[in-house]
Amino acid sequence: MTTLAHFQLLASMLFAVGLFGAVTRRNAIVVLLSIEIMFNAANLSLVAFWRYGPHPEQLSGVVFAIFGITIAAAEAAVGLALVIVIYRYYKSIEVDKMRSLKG
Amino acid sequence: MDVTFIILSLITVVGAIWAVTLRNLIHGVLSLVLFFFGVAGFFFYLNADFVGWVQILVYVGAVAILAIFAIMLTHNLTAKDEPGFFSLRWLTGMAIAAAVGAVLWFAIKNNAAMLQTAPAGVTSSVADIGRKMMTDWVVPFEVVSLLLTAAMIGAIVIAMEQISHRK
Amino acid sequence: MYNFFDQLILTLGAWVVGLVVACGNGVSKFCCGQPLSEAAAHNVAAGTEIVLICVTIYGVFALCFGLATWLERKMLARIQNRYGPNRVGPFGLFQFVADGVKMLTKEDIVPARADKLVHFLAPAVVLAPALLMFAFLPFGRNMAPTNLDTAVIAFFAVGAGSEMALFMAGWGSRNKYSILGAMRAVAQMISYEIPLVLAAVPVVMVVGSLSTSQIVAAQGADGFLDMSRWFVWTPWGFAGFILFLVAATAESNRCPFDLPEGESELVAGFHVEYSGFKFALFFMAEYIGMMAMAGLGVTLFLGGWHGPKLLPSWMWFMGKGFLIVCWLIWLRGTLPRLRVDQLMAFAWKAMLPFALFNIFTTAVWFHLPKATLLQSAVAWLVTAALVAAAYWVVSRFVCRRAGALRVYHYAS
Numbered sequence: 176m177t178t179l180a181h182f183q184l185l186a187s188m189l190f191a192v193g194l195f196g197a198v199t200r201r202n203a204i205v206v207l208l209s210i211e212i213m214f215n216a217a218n219l220s221l222v223a224f225w226r227y228g229p230h231p232e233q234l235s236g237v238v239f240a241i242f243g244i245t246i247a248a249a250e251a252a253v254g255l256a257l258v259i260v261i262y263r264y265y266k267s268i269e270v271d272k273m274r275s276l277k278g
Numbered sequence: 279m280d281v282t283f284i285i286l287s288l289i290t291v292v293g294a295i296w297a298v299t300l301r302n303l304i305h306g307v308l309s310l311v312l313f314f315f316g317v318a319g320f321f322f323y324l325n326a327d328f329v330g331w332v333q334i335l336v337y338v339g340a341v342a343i344l345a346i347f348a349i350m351l352t353h354n355l356t357a358k359d360e361p362g363f364f365s366l367r368w369l370t371g372m373a374i375a376a377a378v379g380a381v382l383w384f385a386i387k388n389n390a391a392m393l394q395t396a397p398a399g400v401t402s403s404v405a406d407i408g409r410k411m412m413t414d415w416v417v418p419f420e421v422v423s424l425l426l427t428a429a430m431i432g433a434i435v436i437a438m439e440q441i442s443h444r445k
Numbered sequence: 446m447y448n449f450f451d452q453l454i455l456t457l458g459a460w461v462v463g464l465v466v467a468c469g470n471g472v473s474k475f476c477c478g479q480p481l482s483e484a485a486a487h488n489v490a491a492g493t494e495i496v497l498i499c500v501t502i503y504g505v506f507a508l509c510f511g512l513a514t515w516l517e518r519k520m521l522a523r524i525q526n527r528y529g530p531n532r533v534g535p536f537g538l539f540q541f542v543a544d545g546v547k548m549l550t551k552e553d554i555v556p557a558r559a560d561k562l563v564h565f566l567a568p569a570v571v572l573a574p575a576l577l578m579f580a581f582l583p584f585g586r587n588m589a590p591t592n593l594d595t596a597v598i599a600f601f602a603v604g605a606g607s608e609m610a611l612f613m614a615g616w617g618s619r620n621k622y623s624i625l626g627a628m629r630a631v632a633q634m635i636s637y638e639i640p641l642v643l644a645a646v647p648v649v650m651v652v653g654s655l656s657t658s659q660i661v662a663a664q665g666a667d668g669f670l671d672m673s674r675w676f677v678w679t680p681w682g683f684a685g686f687i688l689f690l691v692a693a694t695a696e697s698n699r700c701p702f703d704l705p706e707g708e709s710e711l712v713a714g715f716h717v718e719y720s721g722f723k724f725a726l727f728f729m730a731e732y733i734g735m736m737a738m739a740g741l742g743v744t745l746f747l748g749g750w751h752g753p754k755l756l757p758s759w760m761w762f763m764g765k766g767f768l769i770v771c772w773l774i775w776l777r778g779t780l781p782r783l784r785v786d787q788l789m790a791f792a793w794k795a796m797l798p799f800a801l802f803n804i805f806t807t808a809v810w811f812h813l814p815k816a817t818l819l820q821s822a823v824a825w826l827v828t829a830a831l832v833a834a835a836y837w838v839v840s841r842f843v844c845r846r847a848g849a850l851r852v853y854h855y856a857s
Contacts, residue, residue, distance in 0.1 A: 177283045180392035182320075184383065185287050189294050191379030196298025199371030204303065204348050208310055211341060212294050215317045218329075226324040231400040234410045236326040240321075240329045241407070242415075245422050246334050249429035251341045255348040256433040304616055308563065311609055325594050331602040339605025343635055346612055350628060404594055404655050 182223035189216035203261065203268040207254045214247040282323055289381050290316035311342050326402050451757040453587055458497050463494040463592050498590050502579050510732045510765075511541035516767075517774045524778035533736035551721035556618060559718065563617030568719065568726035571610035576729045577603045578737035585750045585759030589658050590711055596657040597649060600741055601642055604696070606635045607734065612704070614727070618718035626714025629785065630705030634696055636792040641692035643800035644685045648676055648745045657741075661749030676747035680829040683809040684836075686746040688800050690769070693738040695792070697731060698778035704785060739769035795839055802835040 189212060196209030218240040225236020262268050293313030302305040314337040321330035386392050411419050449456075469489045470480045481489065515530065515538060522529025530537030555564060581596040581603075583589035593599055608631050615627020649655055652663045666674045676682030693700035706714030715728045743749060743765040752761035783791070806828050813824035 177280060178393050178395055180386055180389075181283060182324075183386045183392060185290070187379055187382035187386065190382070191375040192291070192294040192298060194378055195371045195375035198374055199368055200298065202303065202320055203286065204345060204352070205306060208345055209298050211310070211337070212297065212313065215314070215333075215337075219320055220328045222321055222324050222329060225326070225402075226400055227394055227396055231397070231402075232406075232417060234402055234407055237326050237402045237407060237413050238410055239330055240326070241332060241411075242418060242422055244329070244332055245426060246421070248336050248341060249426050251344055252433040253429050253436070255344050256437040257346050259351050260439050268352050275329075304563075308609075308613065327593065328598070331595050331598045334602040335598065335605055338609060339602065339638070340635070343612075343631055346631070347628075353738075406646055406651075 179227040182227075183220060186220035186223065189213075189219070190226060201271055203258045203270050203273075204255070205273045206270060207251065208249045209260065210254075211247060211251060214243060214250075218243045285321065286316050286319045286323060289313070289319070304346070305343050307342055314338050314342065324393055325400055327405055328402060328404050340427070447754055447757070452758070454501070454585070454759065455587060458501070459496070461497060462490050462493045466490050478757075502584075502590065503576060504574075506579060506736060507729075508731055509736060509767075510630065510729055511545075513736065513767075513770055514541050514544070515730050516771070517777075520771065520774045524591070524775075545725065548722055548725035551658075553721040553723060554718075556620065556718050558619050560617040560619060563613050564718070565617075567617055568615035568730075569609055570613060570724040571607060572726050572730040572733070574603045574606040574610065575734040575737060576732070577584065579740070580674075582737070583658050583661050583745055583749055584762050585757065587778045588750070588759060592658055594654065594656045597645060597655045597660070597741075597745075600657075600737075601638070601645075604734075604737075605638065607730070610730075613616070614719070615715035618715075620718050622711045622713075623708065623715050623717045625853050626705045626711045627716070629697060630715055631704060633705060633788060633792075636789060637692045637695035637702075637796075640688055640792060640796035640800045641696055643797070643804065644688035644692060645745055646800075646804050647681050647685050648780075650804070650807050651811060657744050657749075661744055661751065664748040665751045672748060674748065674754055675751070677748075678748045679810065680801055680832045681810055682746055684799070684803050684806070684832045686742065688796060688803065689742050689746065690772070692796065693735075693742060693772060694776065695788075697735040697738055697773075699731075701780040701783050702788060703777075703782060704788060735773060736766060736770060739766045739773075742769055779829055799835055799839045802839075803832065806831045806835065 193209045193212030193216060196212065197206050200206055200209065212269065221236045221239045223236075225231060225234065225240075230237065258268055261273060265272055290313050292307040293309045293311075296309035297306050297313055300309065314333065318330045318337075321327070321333055366425055466481070466486050466489055469486070473479065473481045473485075480486075519529040519537070519539070530540035533539040533543045538765045555561065576819065578600055580590050581593065581600045594780065610635070611630045612627045615625075615630070617621040618624075648660060664674050664676060666672075677686045698705050705711075706716070711717075716724060719727060740762070743762060747765050750758035750762040752758070752765075756764070809831060810824055810828045813820070815821045815824050
């Protein structure tokens with residue numbers, strides 16, 4: 176039988192994979208997508224807590240996950256627009272090359 | 279553990295690892311789509327149907343497509359000068375990820391509440407979610423809708439900057 | 446008599462399930478000396494039912510796909526004053542069989558520099574969402590394959606998967622025409638998905654459910670005239686239906702929105718590099734997706750399988766679906782292709798505001814009293830006036846320049 180621990184271990188593993196991508200990769204798009212992986216791992220954890228929790232009729236985990244998805248979508252839209260602008264300015268989207276705060 | 283869980287976790291973990299390690303960015307995005315489908319499968323498995331469909335609609339239908347447009351618009355199909363597998367950068371990244379994962383693992387392992395099995399009859403109907411969103415969660419709901427509008431306008435303004443300079 | 450024909454397919458299905466369970470019992474007696482246990486018999490029956498549903502849906506819609514290609518060629522030929530296919534079978538009816546045999550026997554060419562895996566996967570991935578969409582439509586009385594309470598959003602979510610598949614096809618081919626076609630397809634589909642979903646929102650609002658079965662049930666009326674409560678007869682439903690049809694045309698990449706595969710500019714768009722049976726799969730996905738969209742339009746606005754009790758319910762569903770398909774073919778034979786800027790301007794400047802205002806109109810309709818005939822008439826007239834005003838404002842002020850001619854500066 177699948178217990179809550181299985182889901183939480185899986186979610187923490189996915190979170191670690193996303194974190195690895197976010198700190199390792201140079202390409203800004205991959206960094207953003209790694210952050211999406213971390214968001215997804217958090218959503219999975221929330222929904223698992225809702226499913227196994229003492230008050231499933233409150234639906235808090237589900238509602239949280241929906242808010243999480245919404246915010247992740249907004250983050251992706253703004254982030255990728257920024258990536259495009261950064262590419263126009265630096266002609267590169269490597270995060271190492273973005274060193275100045277002045278536009 | 280049952281077969282569904284094992285298959286779905288294989289899909290998600292393999293998809294996530296490919297997505298962060300593959301050099302070819304398009305392949306990375308496609309494996310990310312695999313990962314998104316796997317997570318949606320987990321949502322179905324946990325009786326959260328609505329979240330699962332929203333996951334597919336938003337992530338596969340919008341976020342992955344946005345990423346592909348960003349890749350296409352930045353002429354950056356492959357990350358050529360990415361550091362190698364045993365470079366200092368990768369080892370550091372792996373160490374950080376392993377440390378965070380180990381802390382989480384430790385916290386989960388030492389918690390007796392984590393060992394419970396799923397109670398039966400837990401469902402999330404769309405009507406119930408809607409009622410919750412319009413009663414208990416109405417303020418966050420409105421804030422999120424404002425945030426989405428702001429993000430949409432912001433993304434358009436940011437990406438259109440160059441055109442306004444030209445005029 | 447009517448009930449017999451209405452439930453004919455279900456009766457046949459129950460008979461086949463019974464037959465399979467009886468055969469299972471026989472095999473079990475022969476091998477183990479005792480009949481199947483009750484649980485095993487139940488599992489066998491459930492499994493057989495699932496297989497039967499899949500086989501029936503896919504068989505029927507594969508046949509419909511063949512008939513639709515024939516119908517399209519015949520109708521286009523009629524519009525263009527030609528004969529169309531007339532060699533194979535009566536009126537060329539079996540042309541699609543000959544086409545299928547031709548496609549199967551053709552050589553499968555993969556470009557040398559193609560991304561082999563993506564190129565190979567794309568045709569299968571493009572067909573899967575198109576077929577999956579049928580899982581959420583009720584085809585007749587008691588004939589819904591699944592009964593999800595999230596069916597409408599599930600339909601759109603599954604449809605969103607096809608955008609990625611088209612991109613895979615275009616990118617995997619490593620050809621500039623196919624990548625251009627794929628990017629156009631993705632941009633167009635993601636733009637028109639918004640008016641498509643927003644056109645479906647009023648129906649969901651009024652019914653109060655995302656379940657297609659309940660949406661169909663809300664449009665049924667007793668008696669001989671079983672079409673009085675179709676949503677298309679209300680002003681907001683009519684506006685929504687028109688919006689839905691236009692967005693569905695764009696979503697299934699059909700003329701006048703066929704820029705992704707515009708033959709005169711992009712050869713064949715995202716499927717340039719596909720030949721043989723892989724091309725046939727793309728072709729099939731396009732038609733089956735089109736029929737699924739038509740099926741959703743029927744379910745949301747045209748009362749689903751409801752209709753006067755002259756024909757069985759599933760015949761009403763198929764008939765209305767084919768009517769929409771015929772309308773799409775007619776459109777293809779009549780209208781020229783749009784330009785990319787016109788396409789985007791139309792989606793964002795005309796359809797999106799109109800769809801949003803249509804949701805407001807529906808809210809007004811929802812709150813107006815409709816107890817007596819007079820009150821219903823007043824509600825109808827008020828919402829009709831709102832829809833007309835919205836159309837006037839949108840066409841006059843919001844997208845005034847969308848249809849304007851563009852000035853080309855050659856060699857400037």
